[in-house]
Amino acid sequence: MTEHYDELETRAPEVRERALFAALPHQIAHARAHAPALATLLADVAPEAVSSRAALAHLPVIRKSELAELQKRAPPFGGLAASKWGAIRRVFASP
Numbered sequence: 001m002t003e004h005y006d007e008l009e010t011r012a013p014e015v016r017e018r019a020l021f022a023a024l025p026h027q028i029a030h031a032r033a034h035a036p037a038l039a040t041l042l043a044d045v046a047p048e049a050v051s052s053r054a055a056l057a058h059l060p061v062i063r064k065s066e067l068a069e070l071q072k073r074a075p076p077f078g079g080l081a082a083s084k085w086g087a088i089r090r091v092f093a094s095p
Contacts, residue, residue, distance in 0.1 A: 021051050030082060037062075037070055037079030 004010055011019070028047040031038040041060050049055055062070075062080075070078030076085060 024050055024056070034082035035080055036074065038082075040079075 008016075025047040028042060028045065028050055032042050032045075032047070033039070041062060045059060050059065067078060070080065073079070081088070
């Protein structure tokens with residue numbers, strides 16, 4: 001048995017970062033299309049423009065203090081989940 005799950009775990013840091021930033025615009029577009037709270041939060045963000053650490057640093061942030069209000073308005077996930085309740089097989093939560 002090998003020490004690592006697969007070759008992705010042993011990539012050079014710069015290769016890993018390039019791959020992550022190549023995938024990030026798709027993830028942002030998916031979040032905007034399927035998670036209502038994130039669609040609102042990211043409305044002014046062009047997904048394809050988020051391709052570097054500098055661009056990532058300019059994304060808006062949801063504060064922990066805002067989560068309870070989001071959940072109150074749109075239970076159970078506050079509009080932050082990109083899947084509908086019932087389509088999710090498991091939900092893990094901390095106490």
